[in-house]
Amino acid sequence: MRDKTLLDVGAGPLAIIAARDFNCRVTTTEISEDAIKDAEQDAAKEGLTGKIKFERRDATSPGYPRGSFDVVISYGALHHIEPAKRGKFIQEAYRIAAEKVIIAELNEEGFNKFHGSSSTLKAVDLDWLEQELNLLGKVERYSGTLMDVYVLCR
Secondary structure, eight states: OOSOEEEEESSSTHHHHHHHHHOOEEEEEESOHHHHHHHHHHHHHTTOTTTEEEEEOOTTSOOOOTTOEEEEEEESOGGGSOGGGHHHHHHHHHHHEEEEEEEEEEOHHHHHHHHOTTOSSOOOOHHHHHHHHHTTSOEEEEEOSSEEEEEEEO
16 A cells, blocks of 8 residues: 555554555644644654645535545544444445445444543444445455454455
């Protein structure tokens, strides 16, 4: 996955890895201004200032034209979206991805480890997620200890 245009949904370390190690042109979207500032500082520490574009946008209505990015990646961001809006997020990610959508999401063990039962966040029903993605195309699923990864190719 070298030299691609990539939309990274939710500020985190993935943008740095993609820009630094795979020469991707990365745009990171995040709804939290504080998270954007932290991610910008992390990118600067890695010498990637100007190589990653940071934008404050809602992942359920990002406003990009169809096929704007080769790849759209959501790494542990879906459980931060209200359950009623998760389907809209999947539709939008698919719409703006020219080649594939990759969603990595915490499984039950991972969610409980990082957020616990007292969290206001709601875990993603991974069977629902896979079903929604399968409605759009061919999906590959990789199950891990704390996360499952879904790759939806166009």
